[in-house]
Amino acid sequence: MRTSEVGRVEAGQPMPGEQISKVIVSKNADHPVGSIVRLYAGWRTHTLVTSDANQRVMKMPELGDLPLSLALGCMGMPGMTAYFGFLELCQPKIGDTVLVNGAAGAVGSLVGQIAKIKGCKVVGCAGTDDKCKWLKELGFDEVFNYKKVDLSEALKAAAPDGFDCFFDNIGADFTATALKHMKLFGRVSICGQISSYNDKAPPKGEYPFMLILGKQLKIEGFIVMRWLPRWAEGEKAMGQWIKEGKIKFKETVYKGFEKMPEAFVGLFDGANTGKAIVSA
Template sequence: MAKAKVFIYEKPFDGFPKEDDLKLVEEDLKPLKNGEFLTEAVFLSVDPYMRGYAPFLKTGTVFLGGQIALIVESKNPNFPAGKYCFGQYGWRSHTISNGIPDPNNILHEYVLPDFKGLSPSLGLGILGMPGNTAYFGLLEICHPKPGETVVISGAGGAVGNHVGQIAKLKGCKVIGIAGSDEKGSWLTNEMNFDHFINYKTQNVRKTLKEIAPKGVDCYFDNVGGEISSTIVNQMSLFGRISVCGAISAYNDKHPKASALQAAMAIKQLKMEGFIVTRWADKWFEGIDQNLQWIQEGKIKYRETVTEGFENMFRAFTDMLKGVNYGKAIVRAKSIVK
């Protein structure tokens, strides 16, 4: 009988996650029924949204998350053995599924499209949810125009660095905000950002006024908190704000930030939050466009890989601390060619 290793959400997070909040257990898997297939996790994702969604999870359940899995056995013609698929299976090594969409999942499972020789791990990053988050969240909400100034907080993460690169393709001036000079060098030297602000060592308000004296036209918000309040108060007239996340507050029991309403009203700003599954009907449009940009050399990507399924928690907390460059993933097993 096949077994699965599974991380169970044992205790609710109280502030920053602690290792004993999750429990690694083994689970027996039943033989496949008609219409079902068995997958083995190859790459697993760790993302900021996991911390944001954690308060809504029931304890005793599998901790949430997406993975790229190899279909090792199948009685479902839509999910043939030997193919890679994306599935919102959570933190588990093996999964039995029937391929029927689960309304409780953030994203439905699907067989990966042809990545033209690129690693299937990109299905968790630039050719998956984070890539589409950047693509749709910037273009559908902010509508950046040539010559405009775009600011991205959390710019060193999987979504943020991609947003900046797309904004550059659209002819914008791009400013990234992150927490280390090393990330700043990476963003400006490799990812083509125009400017970088280290929020830990620089005065964001003062520096932003110096490098964007005419104000900010588009703000892609990944962090929330006081940084976002500062940026919103330096927006241009009719500026647009795309709210993707609020990672600065996920571990804070009593988050605080300055009021935004005065700036919103005086500058007639548009601020809109989103969840990327809003564009589920155009999901593969985003993947196809991002793949084309990669092939044309217009977009770069980077992955921070942690080896070993048992190290999921360390990869998760490292990501929350901002250790990763680009997409943070865990490699559970070697790729099958």
């Protein structure tokens, strides 16, 4: 929402976003009254879906007794971002050492747990001691509060031999520093750059291009919708891991539609642990 839509959304138009909704009136046999759907409706309380609209109504995954909100979190876009963005691009192997920044967020917390399922050593960082404590509860092997350490020294202490995989949610100075600690032929998945989304000018700092060349790193950015045809595969895997207790989650829930702006701003202040959810 911050990077792709701000500046293109005009006054009077809804901000974009995905929601879980109940059908209250229907002329579509595939979506009868009372059914629950997932759609890209934006920040609105009611939505009229027409056949020529671009609202991308999607079938709900099989949730069983799990909360509906997981269709927006672990089994929604954040979960698929972690599942495909890590497994497809980083190609983790048993024994690999994996670095995840923004590790207490909706995506990072899942990446770390998937890496553990795949037999990796996982290093994560977050911005508060409480978040770091939660990461240890999730099974992260090494955790540090990046606001309290020298980043390069913390990375060296956590992985003296370097990292095989790096899942990057933060960007800018963190990324430039972390690349120095990659092993030869390391793999880097560029998921987000939240540290610079609000910058008014290009960030100043060291350019990492010679490090990428010298270490022969594989670095790839991605947008999760490239795997939309395989969505059901990721949902099934994530749902099974949740039911088996291999994936744990937290949600920061804001009650009331009027809380949408507060929830959005909170993403940049680190107010959320796990997925931020607004519940009507």
